[in-house]
Amino acid sequence: MSLTVTIHDGLADIPAADWDATGAGRNPFTTHRFLLALEQSGSVGKDTGWQPAHLCARQGEVLRGVAPCYAKTNSQGEYIFDHAWADAFQRAGGRYYPKLQCAVPFTPVTGPRLIAPEPEVRRALLAAMMQICRQNGLSGAHVTFCEPDEVADGEAAGFLARKSQQFHWLNDGYASYDDFLAQLSSRKRKDLRKERARAQGFGGTIRQLRGDEILPAHWDAFWRFYQDTGARKWGRPYLTRAFFDLLHQTMRDDCLLVLAERDGQPIAGALNLIGPQAIYGRYWGAIEDHPFLHFELCYHQAIDFAIAHGLSRVEAGAQGEHKLARGYLPVATHSLHWLADPGFHGAVADYLDREGEAMEEQIAVLRDWGPFRRGEPS
Incomplete structure (x- = not known):
């Protein structure tokens, strides 16, 4: 050739x-x-x-x-x-x-x-x-x-x-999150149920948004979350605000935006991209601190989505041995x-x-x- x-x-x-x-x-x-x-x-x-x-x-x-x-x-x-x-x-x-x-x-x-x-x-x-x-x-x-x-x-x-090394969650043909929990040891199963209940009891609601459900105001809120995380981890965020506008224009059907809202206002969020076989967790941030909310939005909600849509795995980004206890394997x-x-x-x-x-x-x-x-x- x-x-x-x-x-x-x-x-x-x-x-x-x-x-x-x-x-x-x-x-x-x-x-x-x-x-x-x-x-x-x-x-x-x-x-x-x-x-x-x-x-x-x-x-x-x-x-x-x-x-x-x-x-x-x-x-x-x-x-x-x-x-x-x-x-x-x-x-x-x-x-x-x-x-x-x-x-x-x-x-x-x-x-x-x-x-x-x-x-x-x-x-x-x-x-x-x-x-x-x-x-x-x-x-x-x-x-x-x-x-x-x-x-x-x-x-x-x-x-x-x-x-x-990374930590990925693998879908073993689960029909529900409870099916996944049934494969865990008794203590781990109880721990995760308590963790999710505590996170979901933050005083608001959690929503999963895709495609046209994602509005410009949601990206405004997520930009605030992303800036906070970027400033703490990297000194300055890698991505510009314009990137999220372009993502909305050309790839919103590939996005899953998980938002925690209290009194009608977003207070935390996690952005995922969806592939043919996997969902990829990318960015997270919050303007309020609530116990376990990070784990709920970034890890548990992604598992819920993967099970509901028959995806084979969740890739939740680099590093993080804390993911192991939540069913993400190295x-x-x-x-x-x-x-x-x-x-x-x-x-x-x-x-x-x-x-x-x-x-x-x-x-x-x-x-x-x-x-x-x-x-x-x-």
């Missing part, structure tokens, strides 16, 4: 239908409309540390594969942490930034990254990443939260595989890393071998600590 790989500094010059037809449209976060909203809203681009450098692999005039890529001048908003690598390389006299990142900004969600049905196209995208780094003096290329079958492509191309996530400096590449390879063994042990131990009566669901 004769392929040409080109670099694009924005999604606007790539037809949406062509981009999504490569397979990018099967995950809400790799769709043209989601990535374009990040760019048009100013959430990525100049002065954000995320400069678009998307790759397109074509056979003649036919788009055969794509990779959402960015030139990064920091390691913020990635959730696969390489700050220690950057520090070590720079103390040794190297320059870690800029680097090339194949990812969805601010989104620790597994999905396609080397987006093409044919292996040779995926290999061409990986080869292009390495060539771009060499030609432009970038320290390396990183493919984060990629799908498991992309790992083999990356390793064959010379990338290093890294394993990380699962491996994957990334790929290639460093242009051979010595640095070798040092990171040694580190990843040891880290990978420790991660596998940690996942196994945490699964044994799960709340289920007889281990995890089938």
